[in-house]
Amino acid sequence: MPQASWAQTVVKGKVTDANTGDPIPFVNIMLRGTGAGATTDFDGNYSVKTSAPADSIIASYIGYKSRTKKLEPNKSQVINFQLEEEITTLQEIVFDAGENPAYAILRNVVRNKDKNDKRKLTAYEYDTYTKVEIDVDNMSDKFRERKVIKKITQVLDSVERIAGEDGKPILPLFISESVSKFYFRDSPQLRYENILKSKINGLGIQDGTLITQFVGTSFQEYNFYQNWLNIVSKDFVSPIADGWRLYYNYDLTDSVYIGDDFCYRLDYSPRSPQDLAFTGTIWITKKEWALKQIDAAVGRQANLNFIEKIRIQQELEPTSEGPWIPVKNRVLVDVSELTKFSAGMLAKFYTSNKNVVVNKPYEPSFYEHQIVMAEDARQFEQEEYWDTLRHEPLTETEKNVYKMIDTLQNIPVVKTYTDIIKIAVNGYYYTGKFHLGPYISLFAFNNVEGFRLQGGAKTSIEFSNKWVFGGSIGYGFDDEKVKYSGFVQRILSRERWTTASLRVRSDLGRVGIDDESLADNYLFLAAQRFGVFRRGYYFDESRFNFQRELFRGFTQRTAVRYTTFKPVFSFGYYENPEEPASSAILNTYETAEVIIESKYARDELFIMNDNERLSLGTTRWPVIILRYTHGFKGVAGSDFDYDKLRMTVTKRIRFGPLGTGYMNLTGEYVFNTLPYPLLSLHLGNQTPIYAMVTYNLMDYGEFISDRFASLQYQHHFEGLLLNRVPLMRKLKWRFVGTANVIYGGMAQENRDLIAATNSNGEETLPVGFLSPGKPYVEMGYGVENIFKFLRVDFIHRLTYLEREPDEPAPRKFGVFLSFQFTL
Template sequence: MRLDRVILLSIFFLITWSASAQRTVVSGRVTDASTGDPIPFANVIFKDQSTGTTTDFEGYYKVEIGLKVDSVLCSYIGYKAKVKPIKYGQTQVVNFQLQEEVATLQEVVFIAGENPAYPILRNVVANKPINDKKSLNAYQYETYSKVEVDVDNITDRFKKKKFVKKITQVMDSVEQIAGEDGKPILPVFISETISQFYFRNNPELKHEKILKSKITGVGVEDGSLVSQFIGSSFQEYNFYQNWLNIVSKDFVSPIADGWKLYYDYDLLDSAMVGNDYCYRLDFYPKREQDLAFYGTMWITKNEYALKQIDATVTKTANLNYIEKIKIQQELTKTEAGAWIPTKNRILLDIGEITENMAGVLAKFYTSNQDIEVNKPFENKFYEKPIVVAEDFSIGNTDEFWESKRHEPLSPTEMSVYRMIDTLKNIPIVKTYTEIINIAVNGYKKFGKFDVGPYLSIYANNTIEGHRFQLGLRTNSDFSNRWIFGGFLAYGTRDDEFKYNGFVKRIMSRDRWTTIQAQYTHDIDQVGLSAEDLIGYSVFLTATKFGNLVRPYYYNQFKLIAQRELFKGYNQKITFNYRTFDPLYSFAYRTEPESMDSPLEREIQTAEVTIESRFAKDELFIQNENDRISLGANKWPIFTVRYTRGIAGIAGSDFSYNRMGVNIQKDLRLGLFGTSNFDISAEHIFETLPYPLLKAHIGNESTFFSQAAFNLMNFSEFASSTYASLRYNHYFEGFVLNRIPVMKKLKWRLVATANVLYGYLDTDNLNLLPEFDENGVEVQQIGRLTDDPYVELGYGVENIFKVLRVDFLHRLTYLDNPDASKFAVKFSFQFIL
């Protein structure tokens, strides 16, 4: 061989070997341009090559190749693909920020044969009893939780607002938070929490102990309240359950038992995910208005278990103000076979309520470690679902959190802490924070005292004229054991001062135990008593305006003691002394058996009430000196009440016995919506004047109220024995989502039914004379006969997102004076 050929051939092989030895290594992170959150499971490949990888749960990737390449491509479902140039033969960092792709959901069509995804899904459902974490006797783990709330959609128009201009200095650094290609966001809250979470089955019980919390936020003062919400208890989503409750709405899982009714599927790929060979399935709602997800999930080939899922709800769903809900989850198999989520990320994107407002992003992240299974504790251990350690805010040093975080903070998150510290000290921000706190809590805080509630500051009615009221109470800065408060009111027409004073002692927070004494002098109405409208503050406030129905002055002294004896069971004892001084024509016979007996107008009563309340799975949180119920989950709430009236105490006139019961329950019916019912019954054993009986709450206004019988007149009926049912059903989008023209409006059907059986003994009516001692005709009271009072209603809510219209029909007692057979009533509600 000629020497020149040998040399040329050698050079050729040298060049070829050199080229193959040069490897291009690219690593980086893929994030959402709108939120800054990482995008797990995204595809990253070299352009025009098959070599690539997927991002991990934190959005990181690393890929390398020995061939000559000049660019790398990143893509993921729901996002616009993006290409970036790279340098051949070098190790480099390339980050991607992907923009969401606004597109209608694709239609999935199979020409012949069965969809290949269907056998996989049938196996997933069949293996739920093995793979679902709730199949375990118990499990526990350490949880690291991180919550961030940001203001987004910050437009130039929003920046020009007067109050926004005053935070320009902070806004100038927004671009750094958003990132290279991202949209500007303004953080207002960030928190980190370390907790220990416990679950046991049969009975199903949960317990979470918040060990440490680090909280920084605009307007956040009491870390103990916030700490109860930022653990894992409120961020736990189990796709093995048929329905996931998010923002008080039920969303159907893509692996629900009835998956075929709600979703279409694509089997796109199979690949190794970690150590498991998995099928990749993309899923889409059959109707885009339904409360369902679209996204991608990975199902293991051997166990048919959910390995990873990325599920999104978009603004096409029948929700208000919600632009997007995204849940990303990574699961790990336990030694017992069931799979437990080890990483969760939830995004809640709330859109602009009006064009002049910005939006809000709420981002939640949890990581679970040190998982132990099938080691249940005694039931007593789980009595309190959420407990905050006394030293939860002590020792929150940077060194502590660096050692405890399951994942380190990103540079962006470290900047968030600094920005919030700056933002919350700006005077205009403090002012708006105070306004929001007043709107939510009803009180304005002044050091150790709260002034309010604002709903009661002013009223105008036929008895008092202009009524002005100012209330005051102490807060936890004054004492976390003693609470003092009261109000002073004045009416310009009756020239009468009204007042209230109370003192409350918290004896125990562990088993919530309180003692309270109060004295009140005020005005009230028969059938519209404030005590009967607790929990309906707006309707109660409305009753203070206009014409007062059967008004009376009263003096009342109450002594209340209550204690949670064990989880879910609360015992209360009340002593109540009350006077009745009517401001309308009223009198009663003091001797019912004699038609000529002396007449009286005023009434004094002294009574002792014993009340037992059982709510098996009711969840409470403690807010400073209050305990707030978040409702029960599966079980009804039962209340039994016995009252003994005692004559002779401080001039009290009557001895009597009354027994009552109440049952409340919310029913989640999945596809068909949500129902709730309230059943009440009571019996009074003695003969009493009707102000001491049950005067049923009517509603003569044009506004709908769940506290009243909406087609019943004020004080139309009273009963000594009664049973009532209030039933409400919310169809969500079940019907209207299926009507092409209506589904775009996002209206929702509602239905109501109010039924009342009541009885008023003739002896009770005989207590009322026709005329009083001055010859003035006495106002009588109506009663129910053998037929029940029935009203049915149907309507539409979510009109313009805030308006509800109810069409109501009264079916019985139509011959009563001024009875309305039909009415259209309105109400305003802020709902998702």
């Protein structure tokens, strides 16, 4: 018998994406003319052999163009593929007789969720390895002709090597690796990630501590057993959600062994292309009806901005107790180019989980902090050391990424642009031990100060990781007054976040702008320095603040504050309101007060940024803040005794297919008689710009209360309604609804305190009050995502429509614009 009849053709290789260079799992490999075939593993590798004659090999997978390459018969060889994307969607499957056979499989998947969902475990933990890479891609010819890019590509003369011989060139910006220990327990639901080692290489990265906390596995967790998955702040419906039939079409295309598991392969696509739903393939085990593998993609047809594609690939394995846990995850977010002169961006995430232990929960105190980075996490970055930590070795592409980033960091023009971008993002210019800024407060213009210039600085963690010093100085060219602020903060504990700070300042403010309530809204506080100060005032302030996280989610704050009030508008109050005819009229006052505030946010996530602790918000639970304020008369010249009680509840409410709501409930009660600037001034809006924190059809200072309860609510329907209108569908507009309601009032004693004239005999600015039992109500509707940035709101005022004597008629209807950057 001739040797060719028994010699084997053996082919090995790897399949990668031509655009990203990433491996493609689940690709079908066939040797033409034979029955031999294989499927690529999660890392894109395959191996196939045959004794039958074969002259070519084919690689094919849904969403990609098939490719065929020649073989050399009867020998071992390596053949790699790079596949290009093909924009296709599944057509609706029509069955002439009987139901779609995929439906019975999906019913069994839903029926067995309780057995297979990892959330049914009382606890689990595992070792995890995470890799993150960010690149510039889709570099058009016009983009590459720009002077800055030319200077870069002249140095990186082999930029094409990253994506490979058949791929498109990409420019790497950032790559990181981390090794962590991840823990989860249920009842109460708590999680904790201990980042043991981290390696970061990227443009503009000095320290990497903040980024290290973002690249851990905590931000790469996706559970398709949930009905809805939150990705890039949007909620996507899972292809195995309880209501799967409402959202997807399915096609049972194959049955195959994956390892030891016999699986059904189902291809799926959204019933409505613009819904926040996936297109892809799932593999379901026949024995447990569990999710074995999933490939889920969201394309440009979905109602998302700036996103070319999102892709999630996942491989799961059963635990010793039954439920399945992802052992490998790959996530790709492809950000589209905004203009023909710009480029796109790729963000790639990979995680691998090993050594899974289940149903051995620790005490709740063990999960006190959600993300903790070991002190020596960044101390060992040698390549040989990391070879022992990685769950699998770096690819040649990834090794080249490290080399190219090292080269980029040394190009002068790159250093310059990196500094500019960091200033724009952070608001400060970094100089080592100091941060100069913030730039958003550099200048302002208003009717009191005229043109105002301001500069400031604060120390960085390189100066001290326990002490923070900062300050600013400003000058108004019309009022010719110097304004200043200075602070010192002592970080007493990072483990259980504890700080003590002292601040002094002298500045110009507006009645109704509460720095305490708006402390985190830096943009709003900076923007309010512009325009007309209808009720402006100068003030001096000294404040001591102490806060401590007593236990997870609960923070206690105590502050002592002294302030002065010197109005630049016509204002007066009676020193003795019981005898107004003989009473002196006062224009200024001083206060000394103590503030005791409790904040409870059960699942609020924090990360450390140098000497600051940043909140990433809550996932499921509301944020509740209770504040008590007491004023001391006679202390440091203070003029009043008073007590105030304020409560705020904020929550993001997820309604699944109905969109997302944002609720802010606030209530306050002032127990004493005080001049109205010390009461609750409801913030109006007389600009054409919509603002969620204001009442948009209320004039400035129109209503003031000493007791009130308010609701401010926005509901974003995403594409729920307008996606169903044929002409609107392509525009990707989104419907939004709003409601603002205040129940409030003012005691007669506080009304009697207000003088009709100031001490100079000038008529004071009028003040309005809410009637008991009659709320202020404004409701609206609007469209957002016009040209991706513009939002238009139509607001109707439903109450307090009567015109007061000598007062302009209230606005009953208004059209407001706003600009927003949302996905």
